[in-house]
Amino acid sequence: xxxxxxxxxxxxxxxxxxxxxxxxxxxxxxxxxxxxxxxxxxxxxxxxxxxxxxxxxxxxxxxxxxxxxxxxxxxxxxxxxxxxxxxxxxxxxxxxxxxxxxxxxxxxxxxxxxxxxxxxxxxxxxxxxxxxxxxxxxxxxxxxxxxxxxxxxxxxxxxxxxxxxxxxxxxxxxxxxxxxxxxxxxx
Numbered sequence: 265x266x267x268x269x270x271x272x273x274x275x276x277x278x279x280x281x282x283x284x285x286x287x288x289x290x291x292x293x294x295x296x297x298x299x300x301x302x303x304x305x306x307x308x309x310x311x312x313x314x315x316x317x318x319x320x321x322x323x324x325x326x327x328x329x330x331x332x333x334x335x336x337x338x339x340x341x342x343x344x345x346x347x348x349x350x351x352x353x354x355x356x357x358x359x360x361x362x363x364x365x366x367x368x369x370x371x372x373x374x375x376x377x378x379x380x381x382x383x384x385x386x387x388x389x390x391x392x393x394x395x396x397x398x399x400x401x402x403x404x405x406x407x408x409x410x411x412x413x414x415x416x417x418x419x420x421x422x423x424x425x426x427x428x429x430x431x432x433x434x435x436x437x438x439x440x441x442x443x444x445x446x447x448x449x450x451x
Contacts (some may be wrong), residue, residue, distance in 0.1 A: 270298035271305045280349030283371045287311035291347045291354060293327065300337070302330035304344060305338045306442070307377065308354070320418050321376060321441050326356075328445040353379075354440075360448050362386050369440050377437035381451040404451050409433040 271294035290309045295302055300362035304327040309317035328340050353370040354376060356368040369376040383402040386393060395418045406412040408411040408431075414424040438447075 269305075270296045273297050275304065275344050276322075276347055276439070278349055280374075281352060282308070282349060282354060283310050284352055285311060290317060291349065293344065293347065295330070295344075300331065304329065306347075306440075312333065315443075321443045323339075326440065327353075336346055354395045357388075358448070360385070360443075362388065363450070365448050376440040378443065379437065380404065381406070383448075383451065386397045393418065400450070404432075406434055406437055
């Protein structure tokens with residue numbers, strides 16, 4: 265007996281060509297409006313030769329529920345991630361503590377693999393940005409393994425050692441269906 269889920273509210277939908285076949289593919293995000301945590305489900309549908317689309321990815325772990333159980337009924341504080349299809353890549357933009365993160369996925373080897381992460385954070389603690397706020401931009405190219413962190417500030421002070429580079433090879437590349445919303449701290 266198949267149990268029907270309650271992901272019944274369409275929150276996001278994006279269309280574009282993800283698998284380089286010249287046909288429209290789609291990405292949807294549905295919310296479960298019955299579960300009190302309001303979980304979200306990402307689904308990716310690729311066009312098929314017969315003109316229809318087929319579900320190739322379904323994940324409930326890449327997007328944090330709106331009211332996570334560990335927050336005991338409190339809102340997680342973040343917008344539902346935005347998805348875009350640009351030049352054959354799937355981009356996922358999310359708010360994170362003190363900033364935002366963009367994941368870039370490419371359909372290759374039969375999977376959507378994470379190939380790039382751009383993260384921008386700041387250390388503002390007063391609820392606003394001032395001359396003492398430190399901004400950190402992290403660019404991580406998972407294909408080459410090069411991770412570059414750059415610090416900047418609104419101050420006239422000159423930062424020393426404001427760029428750090430290191431190589432971190434992650435193999436195999438992470439697949440979209442295996443990523444969890446908590447993985448944002450890994451990159």
